[in-house]
Amino acid sequence: MDSITSTSLRRFAVLAAAVALAVTGCSSAGSGGDVAKNVVPTQDAEDNNPQPLEKIKDGGEFRPPLQQWITQWNPYQVDGRYGDAVEIMTYTQAQLFRTDAKGVFKPVPEYLVSAEVTSKSPQVVTYKLNPKAKWSDGKQLSAEDFKAVWKASNGKDPAYNIADSSGYEQISDVEQGADAQEVKVTFDKPYADWQNLFSPLLPASGISTPEAFNDGWVEKVPVWSGPFKIGNLDKTAQTITLVPNPEWWGPKPKLDKITYRVLASSAITQAFLNNEVDYASAGTATAYGQLKDAKDGVIRTGTPWxxxxxxxxxxxxxxxxxxxxxxxxxxxxxxxxxxxxxxxxxxxxxxxxxxxxxxxxxxxxxxxxxxxxxxxxxxxxxxxxxxxxxxxxxxxxxxxxxxxxxxxxxxxxxxxxxxxxxxxxxxxxxxxxxxxxxxxxxxxxxxxxxxxxxxxxxxxxxxxxxxxxxxxxxxxxxxxxxxxxxxxxxxxxxxxxxxxxxxxxxxxxxxxxxxxxxxxxxxxxxxxxxxxxRPSIVAVRKGLANFGASSLASTDITKVGWEK
The missing domain is CATH 3.10.105.10 (Dipeptide-binding Protein; Domain 3)
Known part of the structure; x- marks a missing residue:
């Protein structure tokens, strides 16, 4: 069943349940009939058509659907937890870690040279930042950004309307280390899942006051640092466009445009059949029945959280x-x-x-x-x-x-x-x-x-x-x-x-x-x-590489594209 979803920001800094509407068309229990339960979802690998970069075209557009218009873009703020919004923010902001198919965290080299526990009593985590990493306003990522996230999210100032303080309330200090690229985070109580914090990292300039934190990301993304940036937010047309960040210092994204389109839940299946979107859930009787033999479509399955x-x-x-x-x-x-x-x-x-x-x-x-x-x-x-x-x-x-x-x-x-x-x-x-x-x-x-x-x-x-x-x-x-x-x-x-x-x-x-x-x-x-x-059962446009049914892995959006 496709149902209302609330997405917890697993590998992101906010740990609470994010509020998302992920509803797609579904028939009554009997009308779709039953089918043999003969598909076993992928668990420890990604059913996402993995392809090396040399087999992927440069350019092209990917068109995913959205369940609702995104108003609050700050994922640390209580109203900014809509799952698709958080996912988009990892494409446009500093995603410090990604997880593999088994849920193991790996530092993202464009942002982190290394990150490790350098002391256990007290617990100290030392981050070494990539000196090339910078915000769109030209400032380098620094300890000030980590400190701003911590101070906003630790729950001590109720003026910050936060999603969750878990992890941040255990931190006693954030400071610069040996140089401007080193950040030291000290915990007064041990926190096992420290890799889940500060990701996506937001700039101090955008969250250092309650006003900026709560209102500065409403209907806009004022600063960015990812491989993509917001190209256009068209509330009238209900479309959100991402384009490559021209200042990006990492591998150039394969896609030259990602266009999200807000659609009523009942319209997504037909939009896929009409070649208006490239991705649709097939997790219901009606949706699967219509999408399993769709022209230019393929069904992919996985076992996510x-x-x-x-x-x-x-x-x-x-x-x-x-x-x-x-x-x-x-x-x-x-x-x-x-x-x-x-x-x-x-x-x-x-x-x-x-x-x-x-x-x-x-x-x-x-x-x-x-x-x-x-x-x-x-x-x-x-x-x-x-x-x-x-x-x-x-x-x-x-x-x-x-x-x-x-x-x-x-x-x-x-x-x-x-x-x-x-x-x-x-x-x-x-x-x-x-x-x-x-x-x-x-x-x-x-x-x-x-x-x-x-x-x-x-x-x-x-x-x-x-x-x-x-x-x-x-x-x-x-x-x-x-x-x-x-x-x-x-x-x-x-x-x-x-x-x-x-x-x-x-x-x-x-x-x-x-x-x-x-x-x-x-x-x-x-x-x-x-x-x-709930297994992931999705229809994806044929030829789309490195994207599909997730298990526990993060998407590397720079590798998503169309096969040559």
Whole structure:
């Protein structure tokens, strides 16, 4: 199923869930029919038509779709976490590291000569910058840029409306090292995933004041330092154009233009068939059925960090953990997955962990009994919470109030998403819970509902939440008005402590143990019912090289192009 997505900035500096709409056309569960589950997605390699540079043309245009217009371009700011925006920013800003197909970080030589832990007590990371690296205003990358990101993102000044402080709040100092190309970052508490910080790096000139940080990147990218720059932002035509940065000091990009076009979710498949875009999701019955034999198209599959879940709100009746636990027992997860897995050739595998994907080292299924459907137990828990069933077919009541919940769903939802929500409604009705499906405008789904915690149930995707500390923001306790990525605001001191301790544990085996302990507690909290790890199933225009279905690797945009 293609669904609403919330992208965590795995290898980027912001660790919280980024808000993205990645919805494409989908049929009802039955209308697409089922197909044999005979495609096994690529896991430890990229299904992206890898080609050496000498086999790629110089020039050409790549035309990807966008799900929504990008307003806030600062990925450290709470409203700048739309996944495609963050991806574009890594093409136009200093992307210090890339990950390979196994999720291993590698320094990007155009920015970093080296980066390593040079002291463990306290933890000190020393970055040696490429002296050629500079911003579009002519200034070299320096310690001042690192310091500005840290001071804005460490959570000490509430005027900076940040996405997440994880990692930055553990830093005690940022200073210049032996020369202008050396940066030393000192941590007062160990932070294992330090490579996930400061990327993409932004210039001090653009984020050093709260006003610049919050408002200086709205509808514009004032400074850049990547292989591409913004060529044009045409809000009327709903297109965003990237062109090569003429001052770029690295390998010249193969493409001479990337044109993003904002399209309604239901229009992307047809746009690909009409040769208007070069990339489209094929993860639904209708989309796969239409795209698998598309002229000049090819299907590519992969296993990225990508999960689909149902989140529970933390208000009203759902403030009671026992009620949330009852909902998890009332839902038949296998049946819900089957609904959305119709018509595509890849099996959607149930996910037993909130923090790890099935192809990550350290994954274990911690769901226990919480993911096992048991309507009788659900009824027992509801009775225990004081919700009595007055008569067959009627919702339960407590103190004269009916147990009436709302499932918030975007009006851009696919038919499969609607079918799944309807199935949830029916399952909850069987245990005496009335569930109303509220369709809201897709453009307001996150901003006015999910981000504000105004839902009882809602479903979206979290993508790219690795390394492990990237997922911390989704479950950590809110601080004041800042909920990070924990939109339901459900948290416990125990989970918080386990997650923070794990993020500061340099021994990977010990960190895995702590993260899994935290995950077991997240299941018990009934914060989120994990459904499945979503494979990447995409249609790509034939001849497009070094781009396709991702696993855990970053895209090197300079190598993307068209075969000769």
């Amino acid at each position: 990508d999960e689909v879940h149902i989140s529970f709100g933390g208000n009203g009746p759902l403030a009671d953990r026992t009620v949330r636990q009852a909902l998890t027992k009332a839902l038949d997860r296998a049946a819900l997955i089957k609904i959305v897995n119709q018509g595509v050739p890849v099996e959607f595998k149930p996910l037993g962990n909130h923090l790890y994907m099935t192809n990550q080292s350290g994954y274990q299924d911690n769901s226990g009994d919480w993911a096992k459907s048991d309507p009788a137990k659900a009824k027992e828990l509801l009775e225990q919470a004081g919700w009595k069933e007055p008569a067959a077919g009627q919702p339960r009541t407590k103190d004269g109030v009916a147990l009436d919940l709302h499932y918030v769903l975007s009006d851009g939802s696919t038919q499969a998403q609607t079918d799944m929500a309807t199935a949830v409604q029916s399952m909850l009705q069987q245990v005496g819970v009335k569930l109303t499906l509220d369709k809201v405008p897709s453009k307001e789904y996150f901003a006015k509902y999910v981000n504000q915690g105004k839902f009882d149930l809602a479903s979206w995707r979290n993508t790219g939440s690795f390394p492990l500390s990237s997922g911390v923001a989704n479950y950590r306790a809110p601080q004041g008005d800042n909920v990070f990525g924990n939109y339901s605001k459900l948290a416990t001191p125990e989970i918080d402590t386990l997650l923070r301790t794990a993020a500061g544990t340099l021994d990977r085996a010990e960190a895995d143990k702590l993260y899994n302990q935290a995950d077991a507690k997240i299941w018990e909290l009934a914060h989120t019912l994990e459904l499945y790890q």
